[in-house]
Amino acid sequence: MISRIDLRGSTGDPRDALPRAEMDVADATERVRPIVEDVRHRGTEALIELTERFDGVRLTDVRVPKDVIEDALVDLDPAVRAALEESIRRARKVHAAQRRTDHTTQVVPGGTVTEKWMPVERVGLYVPGGRAVYPSSVIMNVVPAQEAGVSSLAVTSPPQRDFGGLPHPTILAACALLGVDEVYAVGGAQAVAMFAHGTEDCRRADMVTGPGNIWVAAAKRLLKGVIGIDAEAGPTEIAILADHTADPDYVAADLISQAEHDVVAASVLVTPDEALAEKVTERLAERVAATRHGERVREALSGPQSGIVLVDDLDHGLAVVDAYAAEHLEIMTADAPALADRVRNAGAIFVGDHSPVSLGDYAAGSNHVLPTGGCACHTGGLSVQTFLRGVHVVHYDRDALADVAHHVITLAEAEDLPAHGEAVAARMGHGAKRD
Incomplete structure (x- = not known):
């Protein structure tokens, strides 16, 4: 099997x-480009048509009513x-x-120099709705954004035919528990485009976060710069480092619990113990x-992305699990805490x-x-910091500027940017404004 x-x-x-699971985001990016452009130019009308095309649901309004x-x-x-509620309490x-x-x-x-931590003003949070229902992802997106102080939050999740074109009711209930009443029944690349460009119904966001399928990932790549993204x-994927x-x-x-997610989910055991x-x-x-x-799990475990190493x-x-840089890394060894302390690359580490x-x-x-995909060697998981920007506030009086002015002018000349130095020299002349 594996x-x-x-x-x-x-x-x-x-x-x-x-x-490792293969994912050709570059190819998918070109395939979602027309979708993104359609939403950009036609807004809600495009969202309704695309939802009918991809989700088999004809909506009259993409926003979920508050009473629903x-x-x-x-x-x-x-x-x-x-x-x-307990999950929310612990996450908070x-x-x-x-x-x-x-x-x-x-x-x-x-x-x-003061470093101020300023929250992103408006964030769009994507909650998947494919093979499973993910109210837990509502919590994992919303709680850190709220704790960061984000003032405007919007959640989107794919519409479900079984629920009249609305997101799954458990997802809606999780939004209600968290006090989020701006929710959209939009999935896929078009949801990312909605947040990036805005529509008649949805004001554009500064950032979009949350996991999704390859089309969501491709839209994030395409729109990065137009809108901020998490990853x-x-x-x-799961990697387990285990001994006898x-x-x-x-x-x-x-x-198996990880393979249950999707046929392309990765489950990897790393062990020195053949028994x-x-x-x-x-x-x-x-x-x-x-x-x-079982069928989904069997396909995932027998796929090229899973194995026993x-x-x-x-x-x-x-060294192997550090190279793999797993999304989830479990350590099940003698003295697991000490070994976990030596791990350099993992999205999250589960000890014992x-x-x-x-x-x-x-x-x-x-x-x-x-x-995922080895990115844990340079990127962390979603957290309060995801929604914060460190802004430096610089305040020098005249004497403090004068003390370093010659260094600034010297470096400006070394970089052949004389006007930079002149901007400082102008303040050192007669009649310069003093604090």
Whole structure:
């Protein structure tokens, strides 16, 4: 079912041998370009036509009425509501602690630089609605934006034929719990275009965040610069670094939980223990046969993006998972906390037998919107910082400027930008305005 990759004794770059989901965003970008241009020029009319074309739903209005959002919360299963409320509570606790404070540094007497953290004014939040329902993604997008102080939030999620062209009611209920009443029934590239260019119904946003399919990622790439983006999310992935102490049933369950997302989801086990690899393979066969989405899971586990990787030892395994830079990395080894401290590249790290990725998806308090496709080596997950901009406020009085003026003029001349120096020299002349 799942392939075996033997890197024992290998000295090459692990990235050349590790499994990875392929995603041709460049090709998809050209295919979504006409969609983006259509929304840009025709606005809501284009959204309605594109929604009928791609989602099989004919809308009369892309914005979800406020009373429909409120009714979704009233009708929500009490157990689901309680779970969402606990998820929100924990997410707020973690994300509130991320909020940075302004800081002023006195560089010299009379000269200060203050770093102010300013929230993005308006953000569009994308919540997927394909093979599964993701009210948890509402929480993971909205909570950090609210904690950052974003003043205008809009959520969009694909319309569902089974619900009269509205987003799934659980998604609407999650919006209601979070106090978000601007919600749109728009999915795919056209949703990103709606936020980037604005329409008659939706004011343009400064940033769009949230995971989505390849068309969403392609639209983000195409419109980056027109609108800020968090990342180009690719297929979801898990890597597990485990040794002989790991429970093979836990490992198999976690690999399957990630494969459940999509047929292109990646599930990778890295271990120096061949006996563990054998036991996990056996448990996978048993569990896949019993799981609800067995066909989807089986295709994901047998795909080229998944595999069991054999390594020489845990040090070698650590180098391999660092090279892989997984969206989710689980450490199930002896003294897992110490090994986790040595990890350099991962979207999120789950330590020990009782910290599965599923916990992080819903109720750990951490964020589950994370970098994929190896981007964790340079990009972090969604957080309060995603929605904040560090702005430097410079305040020098005349004496402080005079003290450094000759250096500024010298560097301006060295760069052949004499007017830069003259802008300083002008302030040093007779009659210059003083503080």
